[in-house]
Amino acid sequence: MKVLVPVKRVIDYNVKVRVKADGSGVETANVKMSMNPFDELAIEEAIRLKEAGRVEAIVAVSIGAPACRETLHTALAMGADRALLVTTEAELQPLDVAKVLKAVVAQEAPALVIMGKQAIDDDCNQTGQMLAALLGWGQGTFACSVALAEDSVTVTREIDGGNQTVRLKLPAVVTADLRLNEPRYIKLPNIMKAKQKPLRSLTVQELGIEVAARLKTLQVSEPPPRRSGVKVSSVAELVDKLRNEAKVL
């Protein structure tokens, strides 16, 4: 069984993003970039399924600027078998990404696509569901556990009130939530080995996809700052302020 894992290059989790002065977006020049943390969970899950003997091959795919190659190297160093880079300079929105991935699925024919539930840049939480819809496949979103069988996958999902377990017919799309697993640290020899693994590059045009952003970003701005508060010196003062100043008790 083959698993496809899409991975996105995003501003690193620990970077405090800055809005550009002209309001056109956020500052990305000279900013540390990393693999979207939810996609790391997806790669890790695929590797664990392979280690458990349920999966033969893991293909990582990334879509975007040539620099996404770095993100694919991370995926290969973690344990993906080969990688596919689909390049474009155009702005990509979830629906376009889903269409590109659908074309990749047509070439690769995986039994399972595992991907992050959302990217921490646009926070959309859409692509996995959109891909499943375009493919006519079942979806298991916000997964905290994945059990793979011959022709089905059972996914436990984190939902607002607790957990929900669904069984999907294969092929299917699963999106990873925070507690699916803990991604492994990459060992140095694996970084060297990753360079020997196959990485194929092609363009969005070669896949026959026309990218057409439907949402136009008019402006990006800073959120209104919270006014700074005060320090209180005791619990009694805190309760007094909450009752008589803030009037919330």
Next chain:
Amino acid sequence: MSVLVIAEHDNTTLAGVSLSAITAAAQLGDEVQVLVAGHGCRAVAEAAARVQGVSLVRYSEAAHYARPTAEDLATLIADLAAEFTYVLAPASTFGKNFLPRVAAILDVAMISDLIRIEGPDRFVRPIYAGNAVATVQSTDPIKVVSVRATAFDAAPMGATAAPIEVLEAKPHSDLAEVLAEQLTQSERPELTAAEIIVAGGRGMGSAEGFRLLEAIADRLGAAIGASRAAVDAGYVPNDYQVGQTGKIVAPKLYIAVGISGAIQHLAGMQDSKVVVAINKDEAAPIFQVADYGLVADLFQALPELEAELNRVLAK
């Protein structure tokens, strides 16, 4: 302009987040319809019909809608969507599950986490865990939008009831089956609906540590929340998590105890009206968003707080 709102409910009660989505819908169009898909949930349809601004309730009843799959809901909604300019649902794990699927079937973009409407096709939404906000313009004929409930007041009950029209259910898809649900049982208010939230972080130290928060939550009629660190450490269940990828809350009062204040946590609570932080680390980022900060060891401060609340609230 007509708007379809997909109601979130448990077959018994219309969820509060649905009322916020109806408020957003009323700002977008003059014709607001609500889809109630479920099983044996006539009471939910009747409740939706009484909400101010709702002109028609579409009621679809089937056994497979009791705990509907995204696959089944998306098919039903996508078919109905052609009649509307907007399709809205709460940006909860319910809405986030099926709404992108609907958008993809319709071949339109989706706008996630709407926090403000600036025009018929202009929407404001947070990005980068709320560290930036984007105004986007949609060029699609049908606009599919998930609504952040904390950004819109709940629609009130109206004087009259809108009609309820039965909508034929679609056949069940065999792509997915719901096998089970394990829901956290709690006597406390639901996190996204609570007026007061008492939240704990890694500083609570253990599941037992959270008992100190429970006593205070019970005294205040508050919900209990947690940071990712506390959930990952196994102190509390995952549905307690407040933050970028957990629940987004905006209560009247948010008391953060032993929470350092990572940006991913702040993203989930920074719209709270009043924020209190109790932390022994004076440099913790949580103090930068707190209206009232108390630098203290929580294991001393919490019993004191409980006693003080008992004293002043008993009067």
